[in-house]
Amino acid sequence: MSALGHPLRVAVVGAGVMGRYHALNYAMLPGVELAAVVDPDAAARSAAVASFGCRAYANLDELLAAERIEAASVASPTSDHYATTRRLLSEGVHVLVEKPVATEVSQASELARLSRSNDLVLQVGHITRFYQSVQLLKLMVGTPFLIEARRTTNSSRVKDVGVILDLMIHDIDIVLSLVASRPRELSAAGLALNGNQHEDVASAQIVFENGCVVRLLASRVAPEPERNLSVTERHQSVSVDFAKEPYTELVVYRTPDLVVEPGLVQLDRHVLQEENPLLKELGHFAARIRQEAEPIGTLDDDLRSLSLASELLAKVRAHMGVPA
Known part of the structure; x- marks a missing residue:
């Protein structure tokens, strides 16, 4: 159990190489439940279900209609980062998005504003x-x-x-x-x-x-x-x-x-x-959601790097x- 009173329910968007790493490490984190993965590829979904025992969906619409998730990793192709992260933040979901947060600085700035206005954690995956x-x-x-x-x-x-x-x-x-x-x-x-x-x-x-x-x-x-x-x-x-x-x-x-x-x-x-x-990074993300940790690297740092x-x-x- 987490400080939230229940396991933190997370999803991973993207079941490619990085997405599978995220799913594997979430499955090892105490106080975290890997609820689902999202990927348009049927073979990738089947492999994730077999490996992690979670549910799998073809797109965000299916995920959000079927699951109550609190946090998500976005490990889809970079060109999808902005739209996927924006949708999740708009639905009240905390997001860890693999770097870069977006391909355009204006998009990244919008996501930063959206996370702040909705009081949500937006963490960029600068693993180093x-x-x-x-x-x-x-x-x-x-x-x-x-x-x-x-x-x-x-x-x-x-x-x-x-x-x-x-x-x-x-x-x-x-x-x-x-x-x-x-x-x-x-x-x-x-x-x-x-x-x-x-x-x-x-x-x-x-x-x-x-x-x-x-x-x-x-x-x-x-x-x-x-x-x-x-x-x-x-x-x-x-x-x-x-x-x-x-x-x-x-x-x-x-x-x-x-x-x-x-x-x-x-x-x-x-x-x-x-x-x-990566396990440290995901654990830090979960701790921030529980208000147990201050960010290692801020959104302003992320915007400077992308700029x-x-x-x-x-x-x-x-x-x-x-x-x-």
Whole structure:
């Protein structure tokens, strides 16, 4: 039982790869009942019923007519996020929506206003916020002057958006949590391959008002997956390798005023086991609904990340010759 006096009844919209992860983890959460999944594909619905013992519906209309749900995860394609989240919030349902919350900043702002006016939790699935390594990084870093990140894969599972909204937005969100300044200059380029509508590769540089320089690369056509980030300050450089799940390696090089000489560099290496960050994220969502936790990352943070990603995407599309 939850602090609500009954198990929190949740549904998962989208029974693809991410939706099944959400359903699996909800089924493990105490005080939560996975009531239903929603997916237009009959085979996906049948698989969810067999795996999780819940009910399944083809669309939101069927779900809302048949079930009394209090919360939902939206793990459908990105192009559906806005309409699905808006409908659920309008029906009084708390929502965790996978990132990005929407493809347009104006849509995301509308959803934020709707959740606030209806006193509902709207949480965006920036899962890296629940990584131990990212939380430790935020405690260690003060005033970085250089941040570099690479996030690459060889999977083309996501087809309705490009790598900026699918991959790079993770690193944008981390960067904005580390740099206490506003972006001043942006540049970005990218390309689409094999006739794709959206960019498969993108690189970006962001210069902040305080002088910090950020370089980002995202690709879904890489031979090997990479997920790493480095942060440099005057007295230290911190490198994080996320690609060895469930472990994350964090290496700290400490130097006096960037003097790199034998005997002056101190190296600390930390290997952290990331204990199911998705389960932590969903548990945090449930705790917020029960008013047992303050948000890790606010809607304003989500809007800032999406806004910066959208500006970079516009520059990439201009570079590709795609009309705005």
